[in-house]
Amino acid sequence: LKEQGFEVTGLFMSLGSCLEKMPPKRKACCSIYDARDARNVADLLDINFSVLDFKNEFEQLINYFICEYDAGRTPNPCIKCNQYLKFGKLLEYADKLDADNIATGHYARISKRNNRYLLTKGVDKTKDQSYVLFPLSQQQLSRVLLPLDELNKDEVRKIAREIDLPIKDKLESQDVCFVPGNDYRTLIKERLRGHIKEGKIRNLKDEIIGKHEGYQLFTIGQRHGLGIALGSPAYVTAIIPQTNTIVVGSKDDIYQTTFIADDVNWITLAEDEIKSLKTLKAEIKIRYLHKQAKAEITILDNNTVRVRFETPQPAITPGQAAVFYDNDMVLGGGWIKEIVII
Secondary structure (H helix, E strand, O other): OOOOOOOOEEEEEEOOHHHOOOOOOOOOOOOHHHHHHHHHHHHHHOOEEEEEEOHHHHHHHHHHHHHHHHOOOOOOHHHHHHHHHHHHHHHHHHHHOOOOOEEOOOOEEEEEEOOEEEEEEOOOOOOOOHHHHOOOOHHHHHHEEOOOOOOOHHHHHHHHHHOOOOOOOOOOOOOOOOOHHHOHHHHHHHHOOOOOOOEEEEOOOOOEEEEEOOHHHOOOOOOOOOOOOOOOOOEEEEEEHHHOEEEEEOHHHHEEEEEEEEEEEEOOOOHHHHHHOOEEEEEEEOOOOOOOEEEEEEEOOOOOEEEEEEEEEEOOOOOOEEEEEEOOEEEEEEEEEEEEOO
16 A cells, blocks of 8 residues: 555554453454554554554444354354444544545455446455455445455465565464354353253254253354264254254255345445346355355345255355355345245
8 A cells, every 4th residue: 555655544453351361373363462463564664553442342243243143143243343343433433534545454356337336356266355345335345445456365475575574474364353263152151151051952853852052052054062973963954042942954954045135235236226126146155165156036125135046055044144246246245034945
């Protein structure tokens, strides 16, 4: 950005005491160690640097995470963080600085066509992060710069080494930042102490075949940690909070074709175009690492769609994001609400 002539200010989100005791060598991004690294980079680049206190906002994000598991869904806090903090609160702060744009290190591309801002995959497909940016509005997209859009990870490392950045060999941030080691069950047990109760595990014939510690500790498609031995692998096919029940079946039983998604955000289509459509074809990802698959989208009322895959997909999971693609372009996306059994 400096090389392109921008006047740059570095911002770091301080997310609260829950991250202060994390060791420096773990795959997250928001501890006091990371704040120190960010300040050192800003000093080296000779740019202004500020630490923003997002503790209260981040606590709301953790509450969302816990509440989703308590509702029998599997959350995606990274997308919510992008939507409300990185491209929400940070944009508000940018306005206070009279800044024109905010820039992040996401691997994706933003362009403009026919008065609409478009979101497409980054050049480095192995690091593409367009999936986690699907909720961004046209107003947000108009203000965002993604300077790594045409680079791959190796090129970014090379640049960092050439100018001897102090974080040139730092581990990538891969964990949910408030769940070190991805041990989310410990966090859930701490936050829902006294609310998690033992329940029954049933098979698809509604037979009781075991017990579980609490439905909040499971997700659709889960195989390990079920605590039952059936002679063949068992997978979680349904989570029923109302009866504190986990339903399990075979691997084939976690494959489904159809689901409902709500809170849909369209990027390529304007509101009047959406109203004129009944269905459209797309390729859809239902998890960050899911290989997008062909599907038909039926547009329903109240910002809701029904998605039907051409071939059954594994572990369609309520609470996760479903992102619609046309090749590399993000058409839009929504949140998986429920699976439709056909």
